[in-house]
Amino acid sequence: SLAGVDVVEEIHRLKKERNAIILAHYYQKPEIQDIADFVGDSLELSRKAAETDADVIAFCGVKFMAETAKILSPEKIVVLPDMDAGCSLEDSCPPDKFKAFRDEHPDHIALTYINCSAEVKALSDIIVTSSSAEHILSQIPKDQKIIFGPDKHLGGYIAKKTGRDMLLWPGVCIVHEAFSETELLKLQTQHPDAPVAAHPECPAYILDHADMVGSTSAILKYAKEFEGDTIIIATEPHIIHQMEKAVPEKNFIGAPGADGNCNCNICPYMALNTMEKLYVALRDLEPRIEMDEELRLQARKSIDKMMEMAS
Numbered sequence: 398s399l400a401g402v403d404v405v406e407e408i409h410r411l412k413k414e415r416n417a418i419i420l421a422h423y424y425q426k427p428e429i430q431d432i433a434d435f436v437g438d439s440l441e442l443s444r445k446a447a448e449t450d451a452d453v454i455a456f457c458g459v460k461f462m463a464e465t466a467k468i469l470s471p472e473k474i475v476v477l478p479d480m481d482a483g484c485s486l487e488d489s490c491p492p493d494k495f496k497a498f499r500d501e502h503p504d505h506i507a508l509t510y511i512n513c514s515a516e517v518k519a520l521s522d523i524i525v526t527s528s529s530a531e532h533i534l535s536q537i538p539k540d541q542k543i544i545f546g547p548d549k550h551l552g553g554y555i556a557k558k559t560g561r562d563m564l565l566w567p568g569v570c571i572v573h574e575a576f577s578e579t580e581l582l583k584l585q586t587q588h589p590d591a592p593v594a595a596h597p598e599c600p601a602y603i604l605d606h607a608d609m610v611g612s613t614s615a616i617l618k619y620a621k622e623f624e625g626d627t628i629i630i631a632t633e634p635h636i637i638h639q640m641e642k643a644v645p646e647k648n649f650i651g652a653p654g655a656d657g658n659c660n661c662n663i664c665p666y667m668a669l670n671t672m673e674k675l676y677v678a679l680r681d682l683e684p685r686i687e688m689d690e691e692l693r694l695q696a697r698k699s700i701d702k703m704m705e706m707a708s
């Protein structure tokens with residue numbers, strides 16, 4: 398039982414005792430972001446996981462992120478507060494189907510979004526994040542044929558931006574799919590001077606209205622620097638916590654779903670992690686990411702390519 402346990406105090410104590418680092422994504426609850434040693438986007442979190450000299454990584458994010466940390470730091474214990482914290486993009490891309498798709502297109506390389514399983518990473522040539530996808534694509538020869546998966550919106554966005562043709566896997570993020578164009582346009586008429594910052598996992602009908610498109614870290618940077626007093630944020634709304642901390646005098650509005658507010662855009666997988674589960678994970682060093690070594694080494698190749706090619 399957790400009765401009588403001061404969870405915040407215990408997390409601090411256990412962190413020292415275990416020589417643990419807490420890494421958190423911007424989509425985590427405010428209290429988790431606040432207790433983390435580092436909060437970042439997927440690429441930054443991967444880099445932190447690779448660099449840290451902690452013995453334990455408590456990964457407050459979703460499973461593919463914790464798996465990436467384990468792939469990069471196999472000697473460390475990586476715990477994920479809730480092992481059911483998955484991702485709809487990962488679910489949309491079963492490894493056997495992805496392999497069959499690759500086999501049908503032997504002259505294509507696979508450029509794959511980090512939001513996928515370790516098995517799919519092992520079947521890929523180069524991993525990308527939202528912050529590095531365009532830059533990595535620009536380094537691939539123009540005549541090279543490419544499969545891009547699993548996010549068709551990110552793939553479609555960078556294909557259009559760079560004028561490249563890519564074969565897109567039909568996966569989507571359920572969170573970014575939930576934004577409503579009709580409601581966004583209504584909101585924009587109420588705030589005609591507010592820029593819209595959007596994540597590239599949004600469908601094109603949302604990105605078409607965006608003044609800025611980028612990763613969570615890029616959106617945060619833009620929100621801190623834009624001139625004006627109100628901004629509309631088209632990504633998971635927990636990131637607004639960092640914006641309100643950095644520039645409290647500004648007004649951050651989450652882009653709406655079909656019901657006119659942004660609560661339907663909370664990532665249900667990210668939301669599974671809680672302070673109580675983080676405490677238990679540090680206490681018990683469970684649930685732990687374990688991975689077959691052959692799979693790890695194979696997945697590592699495509700992640701290492703990303704690390705080399707991302708600026």
Ligand code: 13P
Nearest residue numbers: 438439440526527612613
């Ligand atoms: P980034 O933080 O890399 O932009 O990715 C967002 C995301 O989908 C996390 O699941």
Ligand code: SF4
Nearest residue numbers: 459484485570572664
């Ligand atoms: Fe996956 Fe979307 Fe949740 Fe990110 S926000 S973890 S892409 S479901």
